[in-house]
Amino acid sequence: MRNGRTLLQRLIVVVLLATFTLVGWAGGKSEEEAEAAEEQVSVRFSWWGGQGRHEATLEALDLFMEENPGIDVEAEYGGWDGYRERLFTQLAGGTNPHLMQIDQPWLSDIWAQGQDLLVDLNDRPEVDVSRFDEQFLQNFATIDDTLLGLPTGVNAWTFIVNVDFFEQHGLDIQEEWDYQTLLDYGRRVNQANPDHYLLALVPAHMNSMFRHYMRQVSGGSVFNEDGSLAFEREQLVGFFELLRSLYENNVVPPRAEAELYVEGQDWELPVWAEGRAGMISDWISFMPSYIDFAEFNLDVARFAVADNAKVDAVEIRPVQVYSVKANASEAQISASAKLINFLLNDPEAALVQGTQRGIPASKTAAQALIEEGAVPKVTSRALELAERGSFPPASPYLTNAQIHDAYADAVQRVAFGQDAETVADDLIAQFRQLAGELDFD
């Protein structure tokens, strides 16, 4: 304390600080009281998607808030890239949004780490669960009798066909494909025109091809319940040799094409967008973007089935699920459940959102769309073709991120010309080692 003036200045500062703090705190408090008085609830809702999906969802949210003036929905949306990392970090810290769009394969990873993170939607009266196919819910959204999320839409993996390309090359569009025909057509296409390829596939697409092939020949899951391998070494080698011949016969573009590939926007891949490819493979939930983007006529075909397949099936799964945060107030959980019910079951909401999340999994919503003719013919046709056979639910080992990266690496190595047998042996060793570390039982 040097002199009285300094002391006075300090006193003023302290008094001001105290005043501001009290005002802010008191003001906040009265806000809470006001909230309680009006029963205003605020919930956060996160999703990923493209521009089309964002606009449609926001419109649906506006409708919901109009009909439910006591609920305020804060939208947090963005692209696919980094969504998983952000969500898992939020889950760990308890700062996740109340309503979350979750990619279905992540559910088993989340469940394995904590059984009290997501609400059991069977227990919520605000949501009408009966409008969904029971088997679908059981297969994909239920773990240990807990309904962890509701599927937004039904997705299927399909070939998307450039009709004009086939006409140009004088080839017939097959409805169902096997790998021999793919190789045959692929050779002819590329011989006719070295810049043309039958399949616009880059190594990232091959991951889905790997999964389909291995699930088909192994009887459905690739991994057994205890994590042991459900396939033979020869089958794995067979797939990698098939992959090599796709490259050697120029059925697919050279792997350098991959450098222009942006994940999640396959319709912009140059070899496809420029009309130099006959088919590309993708989920039907992306069909609106393909339709918007393509400058040629589109059709669909059933994805390829392996020759020695035990299960003649193509992947059908939820586009994604909506889940509710368990560690929240009753008002927030109730509001989130109401929001799910509106977004998924309400016919008006269904019309606003269209097929931005695939064909709705809820029967009422799907009905509403079909009656309006709002489902593109190619989308419903692709689902129809896919439904000709079904896989048992995927093993949580198969959907785990490390396992995925392991086979994605193996696919890359084969694409770069490494020997199929060596790669297969390495991958089997890796699968065994990873399965030993992961803990799903």
Added chain:
Amino acid sequence: MNRAQRYHNMGYVYLIPWIVGFLVFQLFPLGYSLVLSFYKYPLLGEPTFVGVRNYVKMFTTDPNFMQSVRVTFLYVVLVVPTKIIFALMVALLSNMSVRGVGLFRMLFYLPSIFGSSVAISILWRSMFLKRGLVNSLLSLLGVPAFPWLTSTSLALPVVASLQVWQFGSSMVIFLAGLKQIPTDYYDSARIDGANPWQMLLRVTLPLLTPMIFFNVVMQTILAFQDFTAPFIVTNRGGPLHATYVLGIHIYNHAFTYFNMGYGSGLSWMLFLVIMFFTALIFRSSRRWVHYES
């Protein structure tokens, strides 16, 4: 407490904000990650103690660890000498009192201000695409296009070049060092009949060794830790892990697979490696660094 002591203590009081920040955001996480490296912690679950298993795993069952170590070493060996040699050369050149030399010094320094931020890395990547700027320029010279980003042998040099391009900060340090050399030495050398080359070797370089030493240590430490450039330019360390530096491996395990314990272990292993090489450089410095005192 007399007045002098009170002044003294006021200094500590002013330091308190920084100290608190340091303890909370740097020292505590450092200690926590060391402890965590002996646990298995999948982020959404509880940590379980596993002893040294993480460290054993690195050298036995992790298929990508040795590859990332190899790539990181290669990267450091590519980046550090090249960067320092360029910095030295350009510093010597721009030490002349020619008109406009200041402009050139600034232009060479500018890249290191940008750093290998995400934006610059994306630009660098698009320059080296098959149909990108570099191949277009090469085609003007009649040279065929190179698969810069998809070739396992070219990808690492491309990423290294982004780092080397930022030699400006090292160059500035050399310039400062050059300015410090008393002109008397050069005068007496000239009298003794030395040519410019001999002056460079016998006068300039020896007197610059403290600066060279500093730059080598700093650049080595930075190069070992580099993450953004390899991650973005080659899309997460491709092709086939050719640019898969240890930083990316740590990122994958910590933030994609959420193996927090293992990720922490990897980080400390990186720290040990950097410390080892820094110590090596320090030991060797006794032989080749001449301080004027």
